[in-house]
Amino acid sequence: MKTIIIWGSWTVLLPAIFGIYRLVKRTGNYEQKWLAIFVLVAAIIEVSNNILIVNFKIPNTLPIVHFYTILEFALIVSIYIKSLKKYIPKNVLIGLIVVFSTFSIFNSIFHENIYQFNTYARALEALLIILLVLFYFGATMISMTERHLEGSPIFWISSGLLLYYSASLFIFIYSNIIFGKTDSSFTLWGLHAIVSIIRYLFFTIALAIWIKPKT
Amino acid sequence: MDQAENVGGLPELLVAGIIGMLILAMAIIVFFVIYQRRMLTQQEEMNRREAEYQKELLKANIQSQEEERKRIASDLHDSVGALLSATKMYLKQIGVGKLGEDLGTIKQESIGLVEETIQNVRQISHNLLPPTLERFGFVAAVEDMAEKINQADSLIFHIDCREPQRFELEKEVGLYRIIQELSNNTIKHAQASNINLSIDFSNDHLEIIYKDDGIGFKMEDKYDPSSRKKGLGLRSLESRATSLDANFEMQSQPGHGLSAKIIMPLNATLSEVGKT
Numbered sequence: 073m074k075t076i077i078i079w080g081s082w083t084v085l086l087p088a089i090f091g092i093y094r095l096v097k098r099t100g101n102y103e104q105k106w107l108a109i110f111v112l113v114a115a116i117i118e119v120s121n122n123i124l125i126v127n128f129k130i131p132n133t134l135p136i137v138h139f140y141t142i143l144e145f146a147l148i149v150s151i152y153i154k155s156l157k158k159y160i161p162k163n164v165l166i167g168l169i170v171v172f173s174t175f176s177i178f179n180s181i182f183h184e185n186i187y188q189f190n191t192y193a194r195a196l197e198a199l200l201i202i203l204l205v206l207f208y209f210g211a212t213m214i215s216m217t218e219r220h221l222e223g224s225p226i227f228w229i230s231s232g233l234l235l236y237y238s239a240s241l242f243i244f245i246y247s248n249i250i251f252g253k254t255d256s257s258f259t260l261w262g263l264h265a266i267v268s269i270i271r272y273l274f275f276t277i278a279l280a281i282w283i284k285p286k287t
Numbered sequence: 288m289d290q291a292e293n294v295g296g297l298p299e300l301l302v303a304g305i306i307g308m309l310i311l312a313m314a315i316i317v318f319f320v321i322y323q324r325r326m327l328t329q330q331e332e333m334n335r336r337e338a339e340y341q342k343e344l345l346k347a348n349i350q351s352q353e354e355e356r357k358r359i360a361s362d363l364h365d366s367v368g369a370l371l372s373a374t375k376m377y378l379k380q381i382g383v384g385k386l387g388e389d390l391g392t393i394k395q396e397s398i399g400l401v402e403e404t405i406q407n408v409r410q411i412s413h414n415l416l417p418p419t420l421e422r423f424g425f426v427a428a429v430e431d432m433a434e435k436i437n438q439a440d441s442l443i444f445h446i447d448c449r450e451p452q453r454f455e456l457e458k459e460v461g462l463y464r465i466i467q468e469l470s471n472n473t474i475k476h477a478q479a480s481n482i483n484l485s486i487d488f489s490n491d492h493l494e495i496i497y498k499d500d501g502i503g504f505k506m507e508d509k510y511d512p513s514s515r516k517k518g519l520g521l522r523s524l525e526s527r528a529t530s531l532d533a534n535f536e537m538q539s540q541p542g543h544g545l546s547a548k549i550i551m552p553l554n555a556t557l558s559e560v561g562k563t
Contacts, residue, residue: 206315209319221323234312235313239306239308263302263306
């Protein structure tokens, strides 16, 4: 299980390679560009986290998670701005990012210690992203704009996000309770690592899909 | 109480919850994919049917044009052609040792044939585009048509129209052709005693209701691909209505006659007939 947990965190490097390619070559559609930024940020955070733990012997890097939660939410919502602009105005989604960031900062300062998991912010983030993905699925079903789902990056992104955040919701809520308290926490973080690997594999597919550039 | 004790039994429940949520998420994705595929298949099927229908309409349109050409060709050949041939024969006799009396007869016969030819040409031209239609408009032309049908005494053609108006000639001709086709069908096949035509002009559209009390027919037969030939007349009417941006509906049942409704938007009526 330990191997899976380690793999779970390092799998982000796979989509990150595709992300770097997309950003350097300036190819891909709107969603792929934002996803590339997101996986790159996630990879940098993951690498920094490991360097801090292994090289600098810092035992608790949870403050990074508090900061990353805000960044992660903002980047994921940004992926959907273009696809949902017919249904949700851009300003509403930006407003959602601002409200969530404010809540998350207040939570980190006044409620949950930055050396603990930010369970409220993570759980709220998971719920909001699940709702966003469900909204996207509903809108796509009504509008019938996606003719080939398997060739659409946003379908793979949405599926990866839905699987990851649905499975992780309870882990986020109980992360402070289970963290280091029981042997079974390995099972839980192992499950988290599995869905994380699935998410990053889906993101890799989303980034690898070739979209014909608009002429 | 130690937090670790609170945890007792929680991991198992959590694992079950996580797996449950994962299954639910997968079910949503699978449902989304299947639903999307099904809807796309349905949409493609609808597009295919629409394309097929448009093709049928086009075919009906071409066929009706061909039939019209055949009819004109046959009219010209059988009446005008025959009369002109006869005239030619009379005129050939001039100067072949004919006496003055004979020449007078030939002249009279030739004039008679030419007059008959002129009459026939007028008739053919009238059938193609009635002069009343161009001069006085759709309602007047339909009234003219009704009068001629009524003269035949086989059925009665009633027209109900208040405040007739004129509109674009192209649309007037199109609507006239539809009424002409409907009444031709009634006369030929319906064994009807009455035709009722109601023409109602409103501010922005024209509503026409055509009814006959004939034997009627099964609508399904007209749309049945196996009886495509039978359905061409109906498709031709639909095709004409579509070209006029009009909505055309037809209802019929065996023993209950036929009823057709045409609603056509009026962009701008030219003027009321009374004011022209």
